[in-house]
Amino acid sequence: MKGINTLINKKSLYNLLKKREFHVSFVLLLLSVFLFSNFYYVPEQEIFSNSTAEHIINSGVKETGSLNLVTAILYDYRAFDSLGESTVIFAAVSAIVLILSFKTLPVSSKGLSFIVKRTFGILTPFVFLYAVYVITHGHLSPGGGFQGGVVLGTISIIFSIVYGSAYDYENYSPKAKTILETGGALLFVFLGGLGFIIGGYFLSNFNPTRSGLGTLISAGSIPYINIGIGFKVGAGLAIIFYTMIQKTYVEE
Amino acid sequence: MLYNFVFVLLFMLGFYTILIKKNLIKMVIGLNIMEAAVFFWVIAVNYRGGVIPILKNGVEVVDVVNPVPQALILTGIVIGASTTAFLLTLIIEINKYANSINMDFLKGLRD
Numbered sequence: 001m002k003g004i005n006t007l008i009n010k011k012s013l014y015n016l017l018k019k020r021e022f023h024v025s026f027v028l029l030l031l032s033v034f035l036f037s038n039f040y041y042v043p044e045q046e047i048f049s050n051s052t053a054e055h056i057i058n059s060g061v062k063e064t065g066s067l068n069l070v071t072a073i074l075y076d077y078r079a080f081d082s083l084g085e086s087t088v089i090f091a092a093v094s095a096i097v098l099i100l101s102f103k104t105l106p107v108s109s110k111g112l113s114f115i116v117k118r119t120f121g122i123l124t125p126f127v128f129l130y131a132v133y134v135i136t137h138g139h140l141s142p143g144g145g146f147q148g149g150v151v152l153g154t155i156s157i158i159f160s161i162v163y164g165s166a167y168d169y170e171n172y173s174p175k176a177k178t179i180l181e182t183g184g185a186l187l188f189v190f191l192g193g194l195g196f197i198i199g200g201y202f203l204s205n206f207n208p209t210r211s212g213l214g215t216l217i218s219a220g221s222i223p224y225i226n227i228g229i230g231f232k233v234g235a236g237l238a239i240i241f242y243t244m245i246q247k248t249y250v251e252e
Numbered sequence: 253m254l255y256n257f258v259f260v261l262l263f264m265l266g267f268y269t270i271l272i273k274k275n276l277i278k279m280v281i282g283l284n285i286m287e288a289a290v291f292f293w294v295i296a297v298n299y300r301g302g303v304i305p306i307l308k309n310g311v312e313v314v315d316v317v318n319p320v321p322q323a324l325i326l327t328g329i330v331i332g333a334s335t336t337a338f339l340l341t342l343i344i345e346i347n348k349y350a351n352s353i354n355m356d357f358l359k360g361l362r363d
Binding site: 035056057070081085141 | 309322323330334337338345
């Protein structure tokens with residue numbers, strides 16, 4: 001009884017009403033009621049006849065040669081959009097490197113114990129193999145350049161954390177990362193120009209039905225764009241991580 | 253619809269985190285929760301049953317999920333990751349100059 005009395009006495013209620021959390025919760029509650037009442041009446045999204053989605057589902061494989069329809073959209077129908085997307089990553093990497101100035105400090109973390117090093121020595125080649133699989137099979141199975149590139153970027157992070165950043169600096173230097181990133185972006189633009197020469201417009205998919213569906217080398221330029229994007233995203237993530245850790249830890 | 257409710261709940265959780273928390277990194281986490289809520293809603297509202305949009309060679313198409321929103325959300329996720337990395341970089345710089353990432357402390361520095 002005593003606890004309830006202190007809970008509802010006037011002073012604590014007054015303090016509760018004065019608190020910032022209470023005001024914010026009240027406003028957000030009103031806002032959420034408003035949002036919910038609006039979103040409740042959003043109609044169910046069907047796949048209408050003669051829509052873009054229906055066209056892609058029915059004839060996407062025939063037109064692009066890619067069994068994965070999401071990849072077909074990303075690297076064929078909306079390939080220019082993906083080029084802009086990779087430009088955003090490039091801009092982010094450039095801004096981060098510019099802000100945290102690219103200092104080639106070789107040592108910033110010492111690495112973990114012997115057991116962890118041995119374990120990741122066995123594991124890392126398989127991580128690399130998985131990344132290469134996800135990138136090169138982007139048009140056949142789930143995945144693609146962006147997803148596989150992120151897996152590729154984790155290898156550099158494993159090097160930095162497990163083996164120490166000196167190992168990462170010696171075996172996978174910032175210069176090599178920069179070359180890989182710009183090389184991936186240039187490969188994308190080069191394939192776009194090749195599409196301009198062969199197909200007639202920028203980033204057109206050349207010869208998508210030349211070889212059989214479902215094989216590794218099919219779908220025209222999609223696998224090559226995937227490889228370019230994969231290198232670009234992986235190296236970009238590695239650069240972001242390396243640039244961030246080199247300043248947060250100080251060499252002792 | 254349940255997904256509308258979950259969307260509003262997640263979105264407001266992220267908004268609340270941004271408005272209440274003093275730690276800059278927690279505010280970035282709140283922004284990411286809001287982003288995830290929007291991605292979740294766009295995917296959920298377009299799901300009407302069916303299999304993944306990866307076809308098999310030689311098999312007739314019957315019932316496939318709409319692949320267009322998935323491609324758009326993939327773009328959104330990549331942009332979100334880029335902006336998060338950039339925000340964290342700015343926080344590193346703020347910490348370097350002010351030795352703190354607390355909003356109250358940083359506001360006091362301005363005066």
